[in-house]
Amino acid sequence: MMKIQTVTVIGVTGTMGANVAGIFASFGDAKVYCVGRDIEKVKKTIPRIVKSVKADAIRKNLIPADFSMLEDCVSQSDLVFESCKEDIGIKKEIASRVGAVLQPHAVSGTGSSGLSIEEIASCYPEELRGRFFGIHMFNPPYTLPLCELTPTTYADKDLQAELKEYLRNRLYRTVVEVKDSPAFLGNRIGFQFINEALQYAEKYKDNGGIDYIDALLGPFTGRAMAPLATSDFVGLDVHKAIVDNIYENTDDYAHETFVLPEFATDLVSEGKLGRKSGGGLYQQVKYENGLKRQTTFDVNTGLYRDVIPYVFPFADKMKRRIAEGDYQKAFELLVNNHSQEAELCLSFLLKYIVYSLYATEEVGYSVEAADDVMATGFNWCPPLAMYQALSTVADVSQLIRERLPEICQRIDVGHYLADVKPSKYDYRPYFKSGR
Numbered sequence: 001m002m003k004i005q006t007v008t009v010i011g012v013t014g015t016m017g018a019n020v021a022g023i024f025a026s027f028g029d030a031k032v033y034c035v036g037r038d039i040e041k042v043k044k045t046i047p048r049i050v051k052s053v054k055a056d057a058i059r060k061n062l063i064p065a066d067f068s069m070l071e072d073c074v075s076q077s078d079l080v081f082e083s084c085k086e087d088i089g090i091k092k093e094i095a096s097r098v099g100a101v102l103q104p105h106a107v108s109g110t111g112s113s114g115l116s117i118e119e120i121a122s123c124y125p126e127e128l129r130g131r132f133f134g135i136h137m138f139n140p141p142y143t144l145p146l147c148e149l150t151p152t153t154y155a156d157k158d159l160q161a162e163l164k165e166y167l168r169n170r171l172y173r174t175v176v177e178v179k180d181s182p183a184f185l186g187n188r189i190g191f192q193f194i195n196e197a198l199q200y201a202e203k204y205k206d207n208g209g210i211d212y213i214d215a216l217l218g219p220f221t222g223r224a225m226a227p228l229a230t231s232d233f234v235g236l237d238v239h240k241a242i243v244d245n246i247y248e249n250t251d252d253y254a255h256e257t258f259v260l261p262e263f264a265t266d267l268v269s270e271g272k273l274g275r276k277s278g279g280g281l282y283q284q285v286k287y288e289n290g291l292k293r294q295t296t297f298d299v300n301t302g303l304y305r306d307v308i309p310y311v312f313p314f315a316d317k318m319k320r321r322i323a324e325g326d327y328q329k330a331f332e333l334l335v336n337n338h339s340q341e342a343e344l345c346l347s348f349l350l351k352y353i354v355y356s357l358y359a360t361e362e363v364g365y366s367v368e369a370a371d372d373v374m375a376t377g378f379n380w381c382p383p384l385a386m387y388q389a390l391s392t393v394a395d396v397s398q399l400i401r402e403r404l405p406e407i408c409q410r411i412d413v414g415h416y417l418a419d420v421k422p423s424k425y426d427y428r429p430y431f432k433s434g435r
Helices: 015-026 039-052 056-061 067-075 088-101 117-121 126-131 157-169 186-203 210-216 227-234 236-249 262-269 313-324 327-336 340-363 368-377 383-391 396-403 405-410 413-417
Strands: 006-010 031-036 062-066 079-082 107-110 132-137 146-150 174-177 282-286 292-297 304-306
Touching (some): 015 132, 031 039, 039 056, 056 062, 062 067, 079 088, 107 126, 117 132, 146 157, 157 174, 186 227, 186 236, 186 340, 210 340, 227 282, 313 327, 313 340, 327 383, 340 383, 340 396, 383 396, 396 413
Parallel strands (some): 006 031, 107 132, 146 174
Antiparallel strands (some): 132 146, 292 304
């Protein structure tokens, strides 16, 4: 296994930079140069890094630095990890600085969530380009162990194998090798689902919009967090950057599902980005007496209102069956109920299966990759496991043909379903009975 004793993390004051620095310092037991634009801000970030991995002992491994010290830090490092703003110009500028002083034995990578790894690698001296990789971890990496490893055409294959082993066996990452494609695999699948849910919030704004759709696609459908709540957690600005990148640089059958609705674009323009800005799709109001009130953005009025505790009979019955451990009955209730809400819910789950299989053939190297990225990067019931879950009560292939006729007209669904294999993941832990 490669020996990584000293690491430089660039962009450490950001959420991912801080969390990844904690992973290298704790699991990797490395000395970590924590580089940011303002060293005082970096110093204030150190406690957050320590907290992110729940290990106070790593504090001694964390060394604050600013950009004036970058070259000195890089020249002493075995691994350099860039985690700056998702802007190709900024990343290329930093790559040029790193490449000028990177040691011949060292490895370098970017945590980009979907920009061209090949383009960034081209900024390195020719002899070092093979030592640069996409190393995309998911937030928070302490609890979501997925790491998408993206090689370039320059990649040193032996070094790639060593890096994969280090990430897997030293940093305890679930490593999935993916092609250099916009958003890679996890976000390609996940944000197709999330952005289409956002489009449906606009389509069904008279039914309630945002919280209506989230109530249909909550934990009882196989995910730790409802999709639009997930977008709020990630940040609407990050969401926009991901789907815009996919829309501009790909053209698949689901292309139009990556168009961000106008109301969400307006929220981004107004700085209403989600949790990190104090409000986005949702907003929590705190009162002086300690009480809290959960509100959501109403697409119709453009104002925030109380979240509605929707009552969908099919969903409440499913939750009760899940609480009892009777998953088969829960899925029967979903498949056999023909209310608008049940049919919307089932169609999203079926589309999730199909798009996962489709995207994996485009971006991944095996059908199992779709399961790994969604289970360990999103904490969602992975698509092969979702197929197995629904197979306990129905012919899923037939359901897809009946419920998704438009998609079946666009692609050869049978081709992708032919690759379905038993999942190594048990679907049951992903389906929760709570709201």
